[in-house]
Amino acid sequence: MTDIRIIDKPLNIPSCIEWVMSPQSGGIDVFIGTVRSLTREKKVIRLEFEAYENMAVSEMKKIADDVLQKWPVHKILIHHRIGILQVGEVPVVIAVSAAHRAAAFDACRYTIDTLKQTVPIWKKEIFEDGEAWVAAHP
């Protein structure tokens, strides 16, 4: 089972974890991305996330389907937030449940690593003295 969403409000971490729990699962692995206060020594004021929503959801579904093919995972949830986020807030939650921990760990790591490479979501860092789209320029 999968639960894939782009959300414009704060993510509810406990309900994400609860959703992947099941009696068959012996382990749940959770990745929580948070907004960091420093990038290359520069103080970050806030981040702005934007998504190409239809495609972002379809690319996240592809990742979840791959995960279900590759590992004996019971449930996978990917929630990504968009809009303006302050330092410490949570842009992404990934939760995976499986019978045993190895599959849950591996699937969770694969999901965040792949999401960062293929899902059309962009973040802009706002600094005290300027702003920049992350990864846009070499």
Next chain:
Amino acid sequence: MKLKILGFGIAKEIFGGPFVELELGKNSDVASLRARLEERFPKLKELSSYLIALNNEFALPGDIINAPDEIALIPPVSGG
């Protein structure tokens, strides 16, 4: 054919809005769309990379564009 290209992230800033429209010959491919876009928006060449998506799927340079396709310019992604 008249095409509408959606722009996201830095592409929206380069376009000066959420989309641009341009004319391209029938049966043009993604490579010729890229060339036309770079001619009109030279700043695209300064990006680390970018891809074109057709109907919510990443496209290859040789893919043919049809007028009703939903076209988007995908600059380097940075979610997570």
